[in-house]
Amino acid sequence: MTTSDPSVQAELSRLRDSIDNIDAAVVHMLAERFKCTQQVGHLKAEHKLPPADPSREAEQIARLRRLAENAKLDPAFAEKLLNFIIAEVIRHHETIAKSA
Numbered sequence: 017m018t019t020s021d022p023s024v025q026a027e028l029s030r031l032r033d034s035i036d037n038i039d040a041a042v043v044h045m046l047a048e049r050f051k052c053t054q055q056v057g058h059l060k061a062e063h064k065l066p067p068a069d070p071s072r073e074a075e076q077i078a079r080l081r082r083l084a085e086n087a088k089l090d091p092a093f094a095e096k097l098l099n100f101i102i103a104e105v106i107r108h109h110e111t112i113a114k115s116a
């Protein structure tokens with residue numbers, strides 16, 4: 017993708033710098049979230065609690081949908097993203113439970 021207009025290139029570059037910063041923040045926030053969920057996984061395994069908690073998930077999805085709506089983000093997208101993350105967390109919790 018090319019354009020000879022330097023002002024377009026400058027604007028594209030400015031926006032991409034922000035996108036790069038946001039992507040870095042997302043990765044760091046996800047890493048922190050997974051550190052917490054790993055601890056939850058160990059706590060659950062120690063106390064013989066099930067890896068998944070569907071009522072907690074339902075609360076989180078409802079909350080995230082509300083936050084998304086207020087932020088003008090598609091709530092269906094926010095729900096899909098959270099479900100994707102939670103599925104990975106549950107997989108980790110199952111692995112922790114098996115090795116406990």
Ligand SMILES: C=C(O[C@@H]1C=C(C(=O)O)C=C[C@H]1O)C(=O)O
Nearest residue numbers: 053056067068069072073102105
């Ligand atoms: C982290 C937990 O375990 C699972 C993962 C969740 C999550 O990633 O937010 C929520 C509920 C559980 O299904 C929890 O129970 O809090």
